[in-house]
Amino acid sequence: MTVAWQASRRTGGELRIENVVRSFAAIRAVDDVSFTVKARGITGLIGPNGAGKTTLFNSVAGTLPINSGSVMLNGIRIDGLAPHRIFGHGLLRTFQIPRPFAEMTVLENVMVTPAGQAGEQFWNTWLRPGLVAREEKALRDRARAIIEFCGLTKVERQLAGAISGGQQKLVELARVLMGDPAIILLDEPGAGVNPGLLDHIVDRIAELRKQGLTFLIIEHNMDVIMSLCDHVAVMAAGRLIAQGRPSEVTADSKVIEAYLGGGVA
Numbered sequence: 169m170t171v172a173w174q175a176s177r178r179t180g181g182e183l184r185i186e187n188v189v190r191s192f193a194a195i196r197a198v199d200d201v202s203f204t205v206k207a208r209g210i211t212g213l214i215g216p217n218g219a220g221k222t223t224l225f226n227s228v229a230g231t232l233p234i235n236s237g238s239v240m241l242n243g244i245r246i247d248g249l250a251p252h253r254i255f256g257h258g259l260l261r262t263f264q265i266p267r268p269f270a271e272m273t274v275l276e277n278v279m280v281t282p283a284g285q286a287g288e289q290f291w292n293t294w295l296r297p298g299l300v301a302r303e304e305k306a307l308r309d310r311a312r313a314i315i316e317f318c319g320l321t322k323v324e325r326q327l328a329g330a331i332s333g334g335q336q337k338l339v340e341l342a343r344v345l346m347g348d349p350a351i352i353l354l355d356e357p358g359a360g361v362n363p364g365l366l367d368h369i370v371d372r373i374a375e376l377r378k379q380g381l382t383f384l385i386i387e388h389n390m391d392v393i394m395s396l397c398d399h400v401a402v403m404a405a406g407r408l409i410a411q412g413r414p415s416e417v418t419a420d421s422k423v424i425e426a427y428l429g430g431g432v433a
């Protein structure tokens with residue numbers, strides 16, 4: 169029997185992206201971009217293919233160093249920190265293509281959490297077996313509660329490589345939730361997901377926001393953006409060309425022009 173799970177252990181999640189530049193040789197993939205993701209809100213990041221959205225995500229999450237500018241999380245400067253330190257400050261991300269351990273079950277995938285458990289120190293297995301067993305049980309209970317929250321209980325014993333692409337997206341979300349995030353960067357949660365499951369994913373994201381989490385979401389599906397986001401930032405050719413409420417940015421002539429000129433996915 170699992171206990172109801174609440175995503176409310178951290179507070180905050182405000183992300184301030186200021187004048188960020190990231191180039192690849194002559195291409196300024198992110199060109200002097202500034203915007204703020206409000207704590208406990210859902211900000212969408214949209215733009216045509218090649219706009220620089222993924223590069224900005226990678227820069228914020230610490231996997232790509234930035235050339236200039238700054239990234240602040242809850243007032244703490246995080247650009248230049250290693251990805252695991254940024255993770256430690258509560259910023260976690262998912263990937264456009266889910267990356268589960270295909271030969272492990274859904275439950276095992278969700279139980280793979282950051283270092284620091286007693287069982288990871290091998291001598292504990294002999295000297296303090298009770299502690300290791302208690303930690304293992306607490307981890308399993310927490311994983312099962314999060315799996316239930318994500319609606320994955322029916323498939324928790326299946327191999328993660330054998331479930332649908334949409335369910336794998338939910339496994340990614342569950343894994344991120346195990347890391348106790350303040351802010352989650354979601355990379356195209358709707359890509360390749362059937363409409364029924366997409367409604368469920370949207371509902372879970374809305375519930376997590378209600379519980380105090382903050383989101384920055386890259387998404388090409390405008391229905392998802394319109395139903396979830398309270399703020400939208402629009403990039404094109406590396407630059408931020410508009411930001412505001414969803415209804416404002418979709419009516420903005422610069423945005424319409426960028427999509428018509430750049431081709432919408």
Ligand SMILES: Nc1ncnc2c1ncn2[C@@H]1O[C@H](COP(=O)(O)OP(=O)(O)OP(=O)(O)O)[C@@H](O)[C@H]1O
Nearest residue numbers: 192195196197215216217218219220221222223224
């Ligand atoms: N590792 C890299 N090396 C060289 N150029 C890159 C690299 N990564 C991205 N780019 C270039 O940077 C620009 C922005 O790409 P990016 O993938 O960030 O855009 P995007 O908005 O995420 O696009 P999509 O919606 O198609 O995923 C593109 O011109 C791309 O070719």
